[in-house]
Amino acid sequence: MHWAALKGHLRVTEVLCRGGADLDVTDSWGFSALMRAAQNGHVLEVLLLLQFGANSTLADHEGHHALHWSVFHRHHTVTEWLLKESALVACLNQPDAKGKTPLHLAAGTISQKSDTRPNFSKVV
Numbered sequence: 001m002h003w004a005a006l007k008g009h010l011r012v013t014e015v016l017c018r019g020g021a022d023l024d025v026t027d028s029w030g031f032s033a034l035m036r037a038a039q040n041g042h043v044l045e046v047l048l049l050l051q052f053g054a055n056s057t058l059a060d061h062e063g064h065h066a067l068h069w070s071v072f073h074r075h076h077t078v079t080e081w082l083l084k085e086s087a088l089v090a091c092l093n094q095p096d097a098k099g100k101t102p103l104h105l106a107a108g109t110i111s112q113k114s115d116t117r118p119n120f121s122k123v124v
Helices: 002-007 010-018 033-039 043-051 066-072 076-082 102-112
Strands: none
Touching: 002 010, 002 033, 002 043, 010 043, 033 043, 033 066, 033 076, 043 076, 066 076, 066 102
16 A cells, blocks of 8 residues: 555555555554655545545654645645645644644745745635
């Protein structure tokens, strides 16, 4: 499941989901399949896993949710879809082990890329 989500193999993920695979099992780093899909910007994988009931509020060993990972890796579309999950929105202000929320991570990735400016016109 993790490998399929990591690599964006949607059909394999779907077969595993339909076959009853545990969507919330974690690897040695505490990553779930949903986190792996979010880290790598696989929007359809994220949507499929959520549709089959993956727990969006699981955190890895450092306290990162799928949202932390999508924000950190600047996968904006994944982030937008994750923010539609009410359970994950409730965790929006939960800091990771270093005290950083997804907003802190977003601000950090923007400041590291001086040529990148956020477009807030869609937010208002």
